[in-house]
Amino acid sequence: MAYIKELSSLEGKEVELKGWNAQKRDSKEIVFMTLRDGTGFVQCIINKNEVGEAAFEAAKRLSQESSLSVTGKVVKDERQYGGYELHATALTVIAEAEEYPITPKEHGVDFLMDNRHLWLRSKRQWAIMRVRNEIIFSIHSFFQEKGFVQMDAPIFTGNACEGTSTLFETDYYGEPAYLSQSGQLYGEAMAMAQGLIYTFGPTFRAEKSKTRRHLSEFWMIEPEMAFYDLKMDMDLIEEFIQYVVARVLGKCKTELSVLERDTTYLDKVTLPFIRMKYEDAVSVIKGEKEVNGKTTLQMLEAEIQELQSEKSKTLADIEEREKKIESGELKKGEVNFNRSKVDQLKNVLKELEEKEQNIPLWLNSAKNFKRGDDFGGSDETVLTKMFGQPVMVYNWPQEVKAFYMKEDEHDKGYAKGVDLLAPEGYGEVVGGGERETDIDRLRRKIVEHDLPMEAFGWYLDLRKFGNVPHAGFGLGLERLVAWICGLQHIRETIPFPRSYGRLLP
Ligand code: 4AD
Ligand code: MG
Numbered sequence: 001m002a003y004i005k006e007l008s009s010l011e012g013k014e015v016e017l018k019g020w021n022a023q024k025r026d027s028k029e030i031v032f033m034t035l036r037d038g039t040g041f042v043q044c045i046i047n048k049n050e051v052g053e054a055a056f057e058a059a060k061r062l063s064q065e066s067s068l069s070v071t072g073k074v075v076k077d078e079r080q081y082g083g084y085e086l087h088a089t090a091l092t093v094i095a096e097a098e099e100y101p102i103t104p105k106e107h108g109v110d111f112l113m114d115n116r117h118l119w120l121r122s123k124r125q126w127a128i129m130r131v132r133n134e135i136i137f138s139i140h141s142f143f144q145e146k147g148f149v150q151m152d153a154p155i156f157t158g159n160a161c162e163g164t165s166t167l168f169e170t171d172y173y174g175e176p177a178y179l180s181q182s183g184q185l186y187g188e189a190m191a192m193a194q195g196l197i198y199t200f201g202p203t204f205r206a207e208k209s210k211t212r213r214h215l216s217e218f219w220m221i222e223p224e225m226a227f228y229d230l231k232m233d234m235d236l237i238e239e240f241i242q243y244v245v246a247r248v249l250g251k252c253k254t255e256l257s258v259l260e261r262d263t264t265y266l267d268k269v270t271l272p273f274i275r276m277k278y279e280d281a282v283s284v285i286k287g288e289k290e291v292n293g294k295t296t297l298q299m300l301e302a303e304i305q306e307l308q309s310e311k312s313k314t315l316a317d318i319e320e321r322e323k324k325i326e327s328g329e330l331k332k333g334e335v336n337f338n339r340s341k342v343d344q345l346k347n348v349l350k351e352l353e354e355k356e357q358n359i360p361l362w363l364n365s366a367k368n369f370k371r372g373d374d375f376g377g378s379d380e381t382v383l384t385k386m387f388g389q390p391v392m393v394y395n396w397p398q399e400v401k402a403f404y405m406k407e408d409e410h411d412k413g414y415a416k417g418v419d420l421l422a423p424e425g426y427g428e429v430v431g432g433g434e435r436e437t438d439i440d441r442l443r444r445k446i447v448e449h450d451l452p453m454e455a456f457g458w459y460l461d462l463r464k465f466g467n468v469p470h471a472g473f474g475l476g477l478e479r480l481v482a483w484i485c486g487l488q489h490i491r492e493t494i495p496f497p498r499s500y501g502r503l504l505p
Helices: 004-009 053-061 109-114 123-145 184-194 230-251 253-258 278-285 296-327 332-367 377-385 439-448 453-464 477-485
Strands: 014-026 030-036 041-047 067-076 084-095 169-172 175-179 196-204 217-226 274-277 391-397 414-422 427-434 470-476
Touching: 004 014, 004 041, 004 084, 014 041, 014 053, 014 084, 030 053, 030 067, 041 053, 041 067, 053 084, 123 196, 123 230, 123 253, 123 477, 184 196, 184 217, 184 453, 184 470, 217 230, 217 477, 230 253, 230 391, 230 414, 230 427, 230 470, 230 477, 274 278, 278 377, 278 391, 296 332, 296 377, 332 377, 377 391, 377 414, 377 427, 414 470, 414 477, 427 477, 439 453, 470 477
Parallel strands: 041 084, 274 391
Antiparallel strands: 014 030, 014 067, 030 041, 067 084, 169 175, 196 217, 217 470, 391 414, 414 427, 427 470
16 A cells, blocks of 8 residues: 555556545546645546446546545546546545535635644645644654753643633642643743643633634743853844744645745744844834834834725626626636635735735824833734834833743843744744743732732742743744744644634534
8 A cells, every 4th residue: 555645656567546436526437536635736637448337437426525445547637636647547536524514615704613633634634634744743842852851831830831811720639720721830840840841732721702813722831941141042042943933844744835825924934033122123013113114103003904905806807707607608617717716806805805904003093102001913913013023022011921020130110021922923833031030029920910929839949949040032932833834823733723712523
């Protein structure tokens, strides 16, 4: 048995493939079937004269997603996806599928989400999961090559890490316990034992709203480094992200082309990243400070005009195709082609209109941004649009950041925290910073944040026994997958998403 991804090295040979019928169309003598086997997709040419009457009839009847084994010759064909096709000589059905709910036509998102267990088989979802896999592998490579030790933080925890508003509480032998929001506090303890560590595990946040950036359960990678300060932390963040993006661009060309990902912005992920203090970022957002001779307000106004001209082009294209369809002069195939093109264009139009409606909202919230507040999604979008590259914002007002952040001794009131914002509207993908080492200040912050002191005794011990400067950060895996794949919504980045209102499948 062979796998589809190996076909390029098997040209001219006869091989057996086992997989599923992803799609097919047939004529009198030939069935064209797209077979998928998990490693890829390949067109099989099933010719009656080659496979015999019985197998040919079986192929013709075969329902979508039936499983089968196909034997045939590997033939090069540049026009085919993957560059090869299989000329079948024999075929055996393994299991006929019942009528498959997901067909090649367009389906609504709720329907697809209800069928997530099947939706995972479609080509787009297949490509996304392969990119996710490559990202995971490259994350481990990066840290392992640098001598970091992977250590696991517990999932049941007795204390909050990132504020009490997003805690999932469970019953732990009659005591309340929380699902971990972040492995960081444990990461700090582990870094004091191993020097350089990283955790890679599931984290949980009760986010009682549906957004395209939030999940209730997501995977976080959290390195923690003894003897690191904020600057070293930022150096590591940019080196890390650049490494992962470059690896995926190199290794996932097929997947990114399935996703029709325009990689222009990903190609621009080069070192060094832009770094700016929170206060400067606010000045840019509010339009008080120019970037490359432009304010945010001018940039957004130019974008509205661009959108409007794109919209009228799309509208004209739709009209022209609809006229052609109605003219009655087209062949059936051409009518179908134009109809599906019109459907596509209407979707594009909808997206353009949505963007057009968003921009005035962004403009408004940018202009009225209140110095001292945390950034919202639109503020992040506006800021990164000015650069078209990842931006690291550091030195945040202490009030908007977690209790464990170190205060900058030269910049009172500001915490040595950093957020990495991705371009193209993806926003915060990494959050981190230098940790507070002053035990008295930590105690005060625990009280100020209304956290139960007794649950933090072990954490405060780290400041009593060989206290050292240290720093770390957390990368949200799904946010990175969404950005690299260019996805509209985070729900497609994880096999079985958990979000507000969704627990099945
Ligand atoms: O910024 P956050 O809350 O930082 C921490 O948890 C720190 N303890 C990390 C550290 O310094 N070790 O979360 C880190 C990242 C965010 O930048 C974002 O990418 C992701 O986790 N994230 C989410 N991803 C999906 N859904 C959510 N609800 C998320 N909340 C945070
Ligand atoms: Mg954050």
